[in-house]
Amino acid sequence: DAGVTQSPTHLIKTRGQHVTLRCSPISGHKSVSWYQQVLGQGPQFIFQYYEKEERGRGNFPDRFSARQFPNYSSELNVNALLLGDSALYLCASSLEVTVGQFFGPGTRLTVL
């Protein structure tokens, strides 16, 4: 059974550009969360979606947005990229909102 998958694995963008990251949860999981992990730090919560509705949002600017599709896959969008947005973006899925989350391998975003 496939785990959480994310695409692309790596991405290089320049300041001011827009990026879309994609995530497919474990089959049967209805909740998807997004985290940003800057080098040397723990992951920081960005969003959680459950049954296509936003269930939580972290302290990130409005340049960050996300959505969940009927098949429970999700996209994270970041507009007007800044150098500080360079990080590993992790997607996690779970059966419901409150149980343990299972993480994908992440998308490494580099902003030049």
Add this chain to the structure above:
Amino acid sequence: GEDVEQSLFLSVREGDSSVINCTYTDSSSTYLYWYKQEPGAGLQLLTYIFSNMDMKQDQRLTVLLNKKDKHLSLRIADTQTGDSAIYFCAERSSSASKIIFGSGTRLSIRP
């Protein structure tokens, strides 16, 4: 506010036990987790414990929770080279959707 703290580094000899410690501030924490991250990889959920438990054991892993002191520890028995990784302590309250992570403890193994 919510905060999770861990020491940054731990070095142990192969075959010894490793004990990674963590403190948290949120008294409403309901779920406490340990995740493992190997270089260039995502996070692997190792184990979790509910706040109404004191201890959980799973093969070589033992989790101890002192709720009064808000202290969580992960003991890895018979530490192997494959245990080299960064270990993240994390917590979540029952009312929150987000998991709060510590900064991670880098475990290195000496021969």
